[in-house]
Amino acid sequence: MNRLDWSSSRPRRPLHGSVRVPGDKSVSHRALMLAAIADGESRIRGFLEGEDTRATAAVLAQLGVRIETPSAGERVVHGVGLHGLRGSSQSLDCGNAGTGMRLLTGLLAGQAFDSSLIGDASLSKRPMRRVTDPLALMGARIDTRDGLPPLQVHGGQPLHGIRYELPVASAQVKSALLLAGLYGVGETEIIEPHPTRDYTERMLAAFGWPIAFEPGRAKLEGGHALRATDVNVPADFSSAAFFLVAASIVPGSELRLPAVGLNPRRTGLLHALRLMGADITIEHECASGGEPVGDLLVRHAPLHGVELPESLVPDMIDEFPALFIAASVAGGRTVIRGAAELRVKESDRIATMATGLRTLGAAIEETPDGAIIHGGQLGSGSVESHLDHRIAMSFALAGLVASGPVRIDDCSHVATSFPGFLELANGCGFALQSVS
Ligand SMILES: O=C(O)C1=C[C@@H](OP(=O)(O)O)[C@@H](O)[C@H](O)C1
Numbered sequence: 001m002n003r004l005d006w007s008s009s010r011p012r013r014p015l016h017g018s019v020r021v022p023g024d025k026s027v028s029h030r031a032l033m034l035a036a037i038a039d040g041e042s043r044i045r046g047f048l049e050g051e052d053t054r055a056t057a058a059v060l061a062q063l064g065v066r067i068e069t070p071s072a073g074e075r076v077v078h079g080v081g082l083h084g085l086r087g088s089s090q091s092l093d094c095g096n097a098g099t100g101m102r103l104l105t106g107l108l109a110g111q112a113f114d115s116s117l118i119g120d121a122s123l124s125k126r127p128m129r130r131v132t133d134p135l136a137l138m139g140a141r142i143d144t145r146d147g148l149p150p151l152q153v154h155g156g157q158p159l160h161g162i163r164y165e166l167p168v169a170s171a172q173v174k175s176a177l178l179l180a181g182l183y184g185v186g187e188t189e190i191i192e193p194h195p196t197r198d199y200t201e202r203m204l205a206a207f208g209w210p211i212a213f214e215p216g217r218a219k220l221e222g223g224h225a226l227r228a229t230d231v232n233v234p235a236d237f238s239s240a241a242f243f244l245v246a247a248s249i250v251p252g253s254e255l256r257l258p259a260v261g262l263n264p265r266r267t268g269l270l271h272a273l274r275l276m277g278a279d280i281t282i283e284h285e286c287a288s289g290g291e292p293v294g295d296l297l298v299r300h301a302p303l304h305g306v307e308l309p310e311s312l313v314p315d316m317i318d319e320f321p322a323l324f325i326a327a328s329v330a331g332g333r334t335v336i337r338g339a340a341e342l343r344v345k346e347s348d349r350i351a352t353m354a355t356g357l358r359t360l361g362a363a364i365e366e367t368p369d370g371a372i373i374h375g376g377q378l379g380s381g382s383v384e385s386h387l388d389h390r391i392a393m394s395f396a397l398a399g400l401v402a403s404g405p406v407r408i409d410d411c412s413h414v415a416t417s418f419p420g421f422l423e424l425a426n427g428c429g430f431a432l433q434s435v436s
Pocket residue numbers: 025026027099169170171172173175197317318341
């Protein structure tokens with residue numbers, strides 16, 4: 001990837017218009033994986049053309065799955081059936097994607113062949129024992145580099161179901177275990193400390209696999225088959241989140257975000273922003289492909305600090321970098337607790353946001369599991385993205401209200417989850433430029 005810095009400045013006018021954000025990353029990864037091991041042909045519409053999801057498609061192609069691209073945002077997957085994947089002598093490169101690597105590890109643990117999973121510099125620092133330990137309890141054999149990628153998955157291990165209480169709320173770990181459970185003898189039951197996004201459960205049911213689930217709990221048995229099915233991917237709430245914050249903080253703004261996925265396990269930021277005084281309404285809410293979807297209408301409103309309820313944390317886990325920006329320009333103090341997971345994302349998101357915001361003159365105290373942010377005026381400065389897409393896009397928001405331009409180093413990783421962010425942002429009024 002070529003290095004690409006951004007400079008974000010105050011817009012000349014309020015933000016206005018309709019912003020159609022790309023497809024959901026979590027749903028796109030899962031749709032590819034389930035379609036790959038289903039019997040028959042599945043069509044995925046609204047597929048996220050991001051680096052992360054394309055990496056997953058490339059891995060599945062390497063494992064013998066034919067995937068066609070009839071048009072951008074569309075994939076036709078020729079499923080090979082539950083036992084039809086073929087091993088690859090080459091490493092499987094998951095790029096920057098924690099979701100890709102962790103879910104594929106669960107899927108590959110049940111195969112007859114060995115696999116080696118690798119990732120980029122950021123993914124190579126992310127903890128993998130959270131999946132390899134419980135997978136070992138199911139009978140899998142996986143070697144790590146001291147708990148980090150690369151992962152060597154030894155195939156041909158008979159798996160059996162387990163009852164497992166997750167120590168951390170993680171949809172990735174839950175999903176990895178459910179995917180391994182498809183290949184296990186007997187029942188796999190997962191219990192979560194707090195409910196997390198349930199796309200794997202909903203999609204397994206849509207592909208015809210018997211599964212019982214409710215918030216915080218999922219149970220299935222091995223030995224069934226997946227039937228190909230078409231998947232409509234909703235727009236990604238996590239991508240819409242940047243525009244929810246942007247319009248909230250720029251005076252006079254009004255943005256519409258059509259057909260955004262509103263799975264309740266994803267919309268924590270909506271509640272957090274409303275608690276802070278934001279003006280966000282949902283229109284045309286309906287169900288699409290088994291998921292709630294609606295238009296979000298957001299208008300500028302003065303924000304004030306809050307003590308963020310810890311119960312919202314898992315439902316907005318990827319939205320904290322954007323929330324940090326909202327809090328740093330809100331009136332008063334915002335307290336975030338119970339969000340230690342932020343330290344093991346694409347970067348340590350508590351540290352990278354705190355460091356960047358301090359560079360811009362904000363008063364922010366880091367705590368082990370969150371931060372205390374004192375709202376005020378942001379200034380000009382140069383901040384580091386740490387090759388983390390969400391950090392880069394969040395500091396683009398800071399530039400909207402800072403007293404001078406905010407320069408953000410190396411934003412090429414934005415394409416992992418949000419290709420076209422710069423163009424869409426400028427289309428509704430941002431003043432965001434590529435600089436080198
Ligand atoms: O399952 C998923 O698709 C995801 C789960 C979350 O990670 P954790 O499971 O680590 O919380 C989230 O941060 C990630 O962006 C996507």
